Amino acid sequence: MDQDYSIAKEIKHLETFGSALDAFFQECEEKNLFKRIPPKETPETAAKRLADGYYLMRPCGCKFHAEETGAIALELFDLLKTHLPEREEDLAHIQDSFVSGKIEVVDFLASVFSNIDNDITKIISEYDLAEDLTTFFAVYLARPFRAKAARMLIEELDLEVWHYGYCPVCGHWASLSHIANKEDNRRTLWCLHCGTHWRFPRIKCAYCLNDDHELLEIVSPVSEESFRIQVCKKCRRYIKEIRSDDPVDQVSFDTVYLGMAALDYSAKDEGCVQDSLLTVRYDNPKGNKSLLYRQKTNSHESQMKAV
Ligand SMILES: [Zn+2]
Ligand SMILES: [Zn+2]
Structure with a gap:
């Protein structure tokens, strides 16, 4: 990392981008997004799913309003063009692929929403699109839909029973992980894809649930210890983490997440594995390579010990 580089400054610099994203999400909340929303279980069944380590969303079979999706995609392109001017050419190329009808935006959304990342990879190579930006666009296009479904699905449920990464x-x-300085170092994990956050033990790898502190390392820039990564020496994965005086509900997670991108380089230096953002933990054991890191259920006691 460049010696003059400061993550705090980068986050400050990205505040207007983060606010624009927040405003975009808020606008989307008012829209009629789904033709068919993910199915919702009874609170009892859903609570049991959570207690057993199964996440709630069942995206297959969901349908989206094509017109609203098109309008949302256009707004998102405008927003990205304003805040990522250096990527104007790449963005224009992605947008053209939609506008020209080569890719139907509502089909693209369906692939993203259902976690069919092979479809996205195919589109990226077929139309020679910038991979990082297309992935970013995919994640933020799907976010309002996932966030809306998330709010509906977690109503009446207690996420305290959830102990996974x-x-x-x-x-x-x-x-992203957040440590609240003023709340006994309480740790919260955040999902970029649907905006949900949940509590998680402080000394534990979010991927393999390793809780041996000798195998967990905190790496941070020397002068900015609040911005760091927790590296797991057992599975060679990492999570970005911010220590903050602000409580969770006052943190702009998107801004902080984007501002901490430089720490991915530190993780590379540590020899960490870097996943695609689109990686999801599938229920289907044959469905995903990330199951190499499948999480085992720990007892509640050992979970709480490390909080
Ligand atoms: Zn999520
Ligand atoms: Zn691990």
Whole structure:
């Protein structure tokens, strides 16, 4: 990392981008997004699913309003063009692929929403799109839909029973961890894909649930210890983490997440594995390579010990 580089400054610089994303999500909340929303179980069945480690969202069979989806995609392109001017050309190329009708945006959304990342990979290579930006677009296009479904699915449920590093709602691995300085170092994980957050033990790997502190390392820039990664020496994965005086509900997770991108380089230096953002923990054991890191259920006692 460049010596003058500061994550705090980068986060400050990204505040307007983060606020624009928040405003975009809020606008989307008012829209009629789904033709068919994910099925919802009774509170008792859903609570049992959570207690057993199964996330709530069943995305297959969901349908979206094509017109609303098109309008949302256009708004998102405008927002990205404003805040990522250096990527204008790449963005225009992605947008053209939709506008020209080569890719139907509502079909693209369906693939993202159902976690069919092979479809996305195929589109990226077929139309020669920038992979990082297309993935970013995919995640943020699906976010309002997932967030709306998440709110509906977690109503009346207590997420305190959830002890895993993947999202209790949509099954994606947590994208950011927050340690609350003023609340006994309480740790919260955040899902980039649906905006859900949940409590998690502080000394534990979100991926393999390793809780041996000798195998967990905190790596941070020397002068910015509040911005760091927790590296697991057991599974070679990592999670970005912010220590903050602000309580969870006052943190703009998107801004912090985007501002901490430079720490991915530190993780590479540590020899960590880097997953695609689209990786989800599937229920189907044959369905996903990330099951190499399948999580075992720990007893409640050992979970709480490390909090
Ligand atoms: Zn989620
Ligand atoms: Zn691990």
